[in-house]
Amino acid sequence: MLGRDPAQGGPAVRESLGLMPQQASLYPDLSVAENLRFFARLYCLPRALFRERSLRLLDITRLGPFLDRRADALSGGMYKKLALACALLHRPEVLLLDEPTNGVDPVSRRELWALLYELVHDGMTVLLSTPYMDEAERCHRVGLIHHGRLLLDGEPRALLAKFEDETYEVEGGERDRVDERLSSLSDVHAASPAGSTLRITVARGSAGTVATALTPLHASLRPVVPNFEDLFLARVRPEAAA
Amino acid sequence: MSEPSIEAVHLSRRFGSFLAVDDVSFSVARGEIFGYLGANGAGKSTTIRMLCGLLAPTAGEARVAGFDVKSAPESVKSSIGYMSQKFSLYLDLPVRDNIDFFGGAYGLSGPDFAARADEVLRLCDLEAERYATTGSLPGGIRQRLALGCAILHRPAVLFLDEPTAGVDPVSRRHFWRFIRALAREGTTIFVTTHYLDEAEYCGRIGLMVDGRLVALDTPAALKRRYVPGRVLAVRGRNLASAAASLRSRSGIIAVEPFGAGLHLQVAAADWDLASITHALTNAGAQAVEVEAGEPTLEDVFLAVVARPRDGEAHAP
Ligand SMILES: Nc1ncnc2c1ncn2[C@@H]1O[C@H](COP(=O)(O)OP(=O)(O)OP(=O)(O)O)[C@@H](O)[C@H]1O
Ligand SMILES: [Mg+2]
Numbered sequence A: 001m002l003g004r005d006p007a008q009g010g011p012a013v014r015e016s017l018g019l020m021p022q023q024a025s026l027y028p029d030l031s032v033a034e035n036l037r038f039f040a041r042l043y044c045l046p047r048a049l050f051r052e053r054s055l056r057l058l059d060i061t062r063l064g065p066f067l068d069r070r071a072d073a074l075s076g077g078m079y080k081k082l083a084l085a086c087a088l089l090h091r092p093e094v095l096l097l098d099e100p101t102n103g104v105d106p107v108s109r110r111e112l113w114a115l116l117y118e119l120v121h122d123g124m125t126v127l128l129s130t131p132y133m134d135e136a137e138r139c140h141r142v143g144l145i146h147h148g149r150l151l152l153d154g155e156p157r158a159l160l161a162k163f164e165d166e167t168y169e170v171e172g173g174e175r176d177r178v179d180e181r182l183s184s185l186s187d188v189h190a191a192s193p194a195g196s197t198l199r200i201t202v203a204r205g206s207a208g209t210v211a212t213a214l215t216p217l218h219a220s221l222r223p224v225v226p227n228f229e230d231l232f233l234a235r236v237r238p239e240a241a242a
Numbered sequence B: 001m002s003e004p005s006i007e008a009v010h011l012s013r014r015f016g017s018f019l020a021v022d023d024v025s026f027s028v029a030r031g032e033i034f035g036y037l038g039a040n041g042a043g044k045s046t047t048i049r050m051l052c053g054l055l056a057p058t059a060g061e062a063r064v065a066g067f068d069v070k071s072a073p074e075s076v077k078s079s080i081g082y083m084s085q086k087f088s089l090y091l092d093l094p095v096r097d098n099i100d101f102f103g104g105a106y107g108l109s110g111p112d113f114a115a116r117a118d119e120v121l122r123l124c125d126l127e128a129e130r131y132a133t134t135g136s137l138p139g140g141i142r143q144r145l146a147l148g149c150a151i152l153h154r155p156a157v158l159f160l161d162e163p164t165a166g167v168d169p170v171s172r173r174h175f176w177r178f179i180r181a182l183a184r185e186g187t188t189i190f191v192t193t194h195y196l197d198e199a200e201y202c203g204r205i206g207l208m209v210d211g212r213l214v215a216l217d218t219p220a221a222l223k224r225r226y227v228p229g230r231v232l233a234v235r236g237r238n239l240a241s242a243a244a245s246l247r248s249r250s251g252i253i254a255v256e257p258f259g260a261g262l263h264l265q266v267a268a269a270d271w272d273l274a275s276i277t278h279a280l281t282n283a284g285a286q287a288v289e290v291e292a293g294e295p296t297l298e299d300v301f302l303a304v305v306a307r308p309r310d311g312e313a314h315a316p
Helices: A011-015 A032-042 A047-061 A076-088 A106-121 A156-161 A175-183 A207-217 A228-241 B044-051 B073-079 B095-105 B110-123 B139-151 B169-184 B219-226 B239-246 B273-282 B297-305
Strands: A017-020 A094-098 A125-129 A142-146 A149-154 A166-172 A188-194 A197-202 A219-223 B006-015 B018-028 B033-038 B059-064 B080-083 B157-161 B188-192 B204-209 B212-217 B230-237 B252-258 B261-266 B286-293
Touching: A011 A017, A017 A076, A032 A047, A032 A076, A047 A076, A047 A106, A076 A094, A076 A106, A106 A125, A106 B252, A106 B297, A142 A228, A149 A156, A149 A228, A156 A228, A166 A207, A175 A188, A175 A197, A175 A207, A188 A228, A188 B169, A197 A207, A197 A228, A207 A219, A228 B169, B006 B044, B018 B044, B018 B059, B018 B204, B018 B212, B033 B044, B033 B169, B033 B297, B044 B059, B044 B157, B044 B188, B073 B080, B080 B139, B095 B110, B095 B139, B110 B139, B139 B157, B139 B169, B169 B188, B204 B219, B204 B297, B212 B219, B219 B297, B230 B239, B230 B273, B239 B252, B239 B261, B239 B273, B252 B297, B273 B286
Parallel strands: A017 A094, A094 A125, B033 B188, B033 B204, B080 B157, B157 B188
Antiparallel strands: A142 A149, A166 A197, A166 A219, A188 A197, B006 B018, B006 B059, B204 B212, B230 B261, B230 B286, B252 B261
């Protein structure tokens, strides 16, 4: 970590490091405003900076109208966003975020990502874990870890360019029947809902066989550009089935 | 017509002067998968807690599985399964002991219960984890256990409050396969989620904004109503700034980041794949690929829920 062993680095490493653990620990009996002020003091944040940053964070998290509400009376996602706001008050060189957006709604997730990009643009290094593959795709680099082993490491676009499966959207047919038929075909590596239809990844070269199997159901295949979730599903599947 | 499984009539809940759920009415039929969506703090969990007989409404009424939540909360509780947003399992107990604990809470015991416990372990694919300490299991497996505990007593109605939060894509698919099977067998499912791809499996969806139910319909009808334009999925480099310059052009209805790319919602009369590619390239984007996309529920959510910011902000 910053050239030092984090276990030995002591205060020098800790000072340049920010952490948001998965199980955030705010003070349940303090209000939104009190929690923010508490963390600002912990980071020795000057008043003007605190004002500027907290206004921005309250805007993004939409917690502004709830300054006086106790943390234990917040909804699940509001609590998570308050924890994130507290962690982001401080601008460390390296920020570690362990699943920061679980339970956060799609609107706030977009705004938080815009802020993360700004922080990175200003020179911060961010390492985050996420179960959302749309977020994985937004990282400069991703590592895919499964059962403790790093299966992939690289730039999302580069990893996708090397992806060996093909991705299709199913057109027509009745979704549940199509889904059932597909689940019996070993060339189909993953099926996901996409709009009202299904999106599937299949072994390269097997689309013809799959399409034939779907013809009696009045469904056909349309090729689409693979995304990171397709890649995840195809890579993690063999181990999951074992 | 049989009685609906869930019926809420002018249901409201106030906390002090704050109205968390504001005059909500809907009904859900037996065997339906009903999705309840909304931004953080919209009032989803509060509604669920009222429907489960855990929190008294401050106004209005609700009947669940034939019982009134105000006058017969105990009957409601024994007819429903509830997976709460907060974790309810005992992490230091083995899987099997958690099952026994929840079975006991529902008053189940004896050989019938032992057989049911085995059946649930098999259904939820937890047989190999029977003796594992719950806290040592990954999130996706714990979530399956929480679901197993909620269905031990074969409830007619199942309330799932963000059952897949933090769960990886593979486990989420397993989970939903199971939920759909339960619904086919007649269990009514009331579910909240912030993963809008899986909400596509709901028969109907209610959308909450600031405590009010602002829309309720099938996914297809919601898309027709709230995503009137054509959706184009765009990938490429330097997209964000190029897309920002498109925002003000006529016929551009919405520009939203989706993963590393964008969804553009455009008026079909003004734009096609080629003209969008051209416009983005002119605005500085590179390696632009545009595909016709189907509108998703996430497009609907952004159209309904994304709202202007609340006026003046005050520093804490
Ligand atoms: N005991 C309470 N006292 C005061 N306000 C409360 C209390 N319980 C809930 N609220 C408020 O009610 C609103 C709705 O909360 P609820 O938990 O229902 O939201 P939600 O839609 O489930 O959100 P999320 O997506 O974040 O889970 C929030 O503003 C919350 O802070
Ligand atoms: Mg909630």
